Amino acid sequence: MSETLSGLRAWLLQRLSAVYMALYLVFLPLMVAIVGPQGYSGWHDLFARPVVSVTSAIFAIALLLHIWVGVRDVCLDYLHHPWVRLGVLSLLGTWLLAMGFWVARILINVSV
Amino acid sequence: MRFLIYRYRPEQDSEPHMQPFELNDVAPGTMLREALIRLKAEQDESLTFRHSCGEGVCGSDGLNINGRNGLGCITPLAELKEPIEVRPLPGLPVVRDLVVDMGEFFRHYKVVKPYLIRKEPEPEVEVLQSPEERDRLDGLYECILCGCCSTACPSFWWNPDKFRGPAALLQAWRFLADSRDQATDERLAELEGPFKLFRCHTIMNCVEVCPKGLNPTRAIGEIRKLMLKRSV
DSSP: OOGGGSSHHHHHHHHHHHHHHHHHHHHHHHHHHHHOOOHHHHHHHHHHSHHHHHHHHHHHHHHHHHHHHHHHHHHHHHOOSHHHHHHHHHHHHHHHHHHHHHHHHHHHHHHO | OEEEEEEOOTTTOSSOEEEEEEOOSOOTTOBHHHHHHHHHHHTOTTOOOOOOSSSSSSOOOEEEETTEEEEGGGOBGGGSOSSEEEEOOTTSOEEETTEEOOHHHHHHHHHTOOSOOOOSOOOSSOOOOOHHHHHTTTTTTTOOOOOTTGGGOHHHHHOTTTSOHHHHHHHHHHHHSOTTOOOHHHHHHHHOSTTTTTTOOOOOHHHHHOTTOOOHHHHHHHHHHHHHHHHO
């Protein structure tokens, strides 16, 4: 388990990421309402705007970190066998990293 | 009045069971502790439970009463639905009948060093506090260590060996909040990590059941705030 994310830092990260995500979930519908994207190219142009792609990238990072801390908390509560816990956390970490790369790829493809 | 009482005598029972009892001529205002004393004296002298002061001060008779933790000595029978189910405090090993092994509970209490630590030389006279500094200890020093809060806490059930539990954390804050204490950094360092403090998910069962009306969840929040303040 990561020492750097163990107690206070993980707790703080979960709260800060929650606040950011709450703000983003207000910001994005507002942007959609203002821009009013039509069809694929409209959405593509919306996410090609730096303000949207950057805030979305931060949102993705915040979401992945939030999931990591939250699911890790559940594992610490319920999974007491160290190998089982390590296995589940490794799977989770791998899956979250894959999701992160996928989001990054989409946002980069949209921006270039 | 009908009772269902948890029985477990390790020398003869392979498993615990609930034993029915009936008590007649219950005087108005009778507390559960008095009923248990009568049941033991009149019906089954092997019934085992802890009790002492009989007025909610010693914290000996923490019990699970109709599914809710509380002190037998200040729980009026009139407020309880029949049959009154009495079980030992949950989450701790049962020694016998209603008596649990409080060893783990007190180990956590001991680790938070529930006493003042001074680094400066002892003064000639007492260390004075302002009235405001003294007021910060209200709602903290009154804990009687009955264990009702920690044994009602799911986080304590899940990790009883690692999570300090609401009672010990309330005491940790009681000394962190004390203007006379000088071991803030050491106390906070001891509580860092994912288990000791941060297993609290603010479920607040502790607040719900505390027979003294204390608020361990708030104390845990204050410790987190202090940790945050010190780390930035």
